[in-house]
Amino acid sequence: xxILKKPIVTEKATGLNDKSQYAFEVAIDANKVQIKKEIEQLxxxxxxxxxxxxxxxxxxxxxxxxxxxxxxxxxxxxAIVTVKEGDVIDFYSGL
Numbered sequence: 315x316x317i318l319k320k321p322i323v324t325e326k327a328t329g330l331n332d333k334s335q336y337a338f339e340v341a342i343d344a345n346k347v348q349i350k351k352e353i354e355q356l357x358x359x360x361x362x363x364x365x366x367x368x369x370x371x372x373x374x375x376x377x378x379x380x381x382x383x384x385x386x387x388x389x390x391x392x393a394i395v396t397v398k399e400g401d402v403i404d405f406y407s408g409l
Contacts, residue, residue: 317344317352321405322392330394336403340366340393349393357403363396 322337330337340349346364353361368391375384397403 317341317348318356321403323405333396334399334401335394335396338393338395340391342368342389342391344391344393346393349395353395353397353403359401359403360398361395362398365394365396367392367394 317340319339319341322339324337327337338349338353346366349364349366350361353359369389371387371389373384373386375382377383
Protein backbone atom coordinates (compact mmCIF):
# COMPACT_ATOMS: atom_id res chain seq x y z
CA UNK A 315 0.00 0.00 0.00
CA UNK A 316 1.29 3.42 -0.94
CA ILE A 317 1.83 5.93 1.85
CA LEU A 318 1.00 8.83 -0.49
CA LYS A 319 -2.76 9.29 -0.71
CA LYS A 320 -3.04 12.28 -3.04
CA PRO A 321 -1.40 15.60 -3.86
CA ILE A 322 -2.98 18.66 -2.28
CA VAL A 323 -3.94 21.11 -5.03
CA THR A 324 -5.22 24.28 -3.37
CA GLU A 325 -4.37 27.91 -3.94
CA LYS A 326 -2.07 27.96 -0.93
CA ALA A 327 -0.34 24.68 -1.83
CA THR A 328 0.09 25.74 -5.47
CA GLY A 329 1.78 28.94 -4.28
CA LEU A 330 4.46 26.80 -2.63
CA ASN A 331 5.48 25.41 -6.04
CA ASP A 332 7.44 28.61 -6.75
CA LYS A 333 9.69 27.71 -3.80
CA SER A 334 10.11 24.10 -5.05
CA GLN A 335 7.73 22.82 -2.37
CA TYR A 336 4.83 20.42 -2.92
CA ALA A 337 2.04 19.30 -0.58
CA PHE A 338 0.73 15.74 -0.24
CA GLU A 339 -1.81 13.97 1.93
CA VAL A 340 -0.06 10.94 3.43
CA ALA A 341 -0.87 7.99 5.68
CA ILE A 342 -0.98 8.83 9.39
CA ASP A 343 1.68 6.25 10.31
CA ALA A 344 4.16 7.40 7.62
CA ASN A 345 7.42 8.98 8.74
CA LYS A 346 9.64 11.51 6.94
CA VAL A 347 12.14 8.93 5.66
CA GLN A 348 9.37 6.82 4.10
CA ILE A 349 7.78 9.90 2.51
CA LYS A 350 11.13 11.01 1.05
CA LYS A 351 11.84 7.56 -0.46
CA GLU A 352 8.34 7.29 -1.94
CA ILE A 353 8.48 10.76 -3.58
CA GLU A 354 11.96 10.15 -5.02
CA GLN A 355 10.94 6.75 -6.41
CA LEU A 356 7.56 7.84 -7.78
CA UNK A 357 8.46 11.21 -9.32
CA UNK A 358 12.21 10.84 -9.96
CA UNK A 359 13.23 14.01 -8.09
CA UNK A 360 15.75 14.71 -5.32
CA UNK A 361 14.05 15.59 -2.03
CA UNK A 362 15.97 18.01 0.20
CA UNK A 363 13.44 18.33 3.04
CA UNK A 364 10.16 17.00 4.40
CA UNK A 365 7.86 18.74 6.89
CA UNK A 366 4.84 16.92 8.29
CA UNK A 367 1.61 18.27 9.77
CA UNK A 368 -0.89 16.23 11.82
CA UNK A 369 -4.49 17.38 11.47
CA UNK A 370 -7.14 16.51 14.03
CA UNK A 371 -10.60 15.67 12.70
CA UNK A 372 -13.25 18.25 13.50
CA UNK A 373 -16.51 17.41 15.24
CA UNK A 374 -19.37 18.26 12.89
CA UNK A 375 -23.08 18.34 13.68
CA UNK A 376 -26.23 18.99 11.73
CA UNK A 377 -29.87 19.31 12.65
CA UNK A 378 -32.37 16.99 10.98
CA UNK A 379 -36.02 16.08 11.49
CA UNK A 380 -34.96 13.38 13.91
CA UNK A 381 -32.83 15.78 15.96
CA UNK A 382 -29.18 16.67 16.09
CA UNK A 383 -26.75 14.28 14.44
CA UNK A 384 -23.09 14.64 15.26
CA UNK A 385 -20.08 12.99 13.73
CA UNK A 386 -16.39 13.44 13.33
CA UNK A 387 -14.19 14.08 10.32
CA UNK A 388 -11.21 11.72 10.11
CA UNK A 389 -7.75 12.58 11.42
CA UNK A 390 -5.10 13.14 8.76
CA UNK A 391 -1.50 13.95 7.98
CA UNK A 392 0.02 16.27 5.37
CA ALA A 393 3.58 16.49 4.11
CA ILE A 394 5.27 19.54 2.60
CA VAL A 395 8.13 18.24 0.44
CA THR A 396 11.01 20.46 -0.72
CA VAL A 397 12.79 19.27 -3.87
CA LYS A 398 16.17 20.24 -5.30
CA GLU A 399 16.28 23.53 -7.20
CA GLY A 400 15.41 22.84 -10.83
CA ASP A 401 13.44 19.63 -10.15
CA VAL A 402 9.72 19.84 -10.90
CA ILE A 403 6.80 17.58 -10.01
CA ASP A 404 4.05 17.88 -12.64
CA PHE A 405 0.70 16.69 -11.29
CA TYR A 406 -1.11 17.39 -14.56
CA SER A 407 1.12 15.50 -17.02
CA GLY A 408 -1.19 12.46 -17.22
CA LEU A 409 -4.39 14.41 -17.93
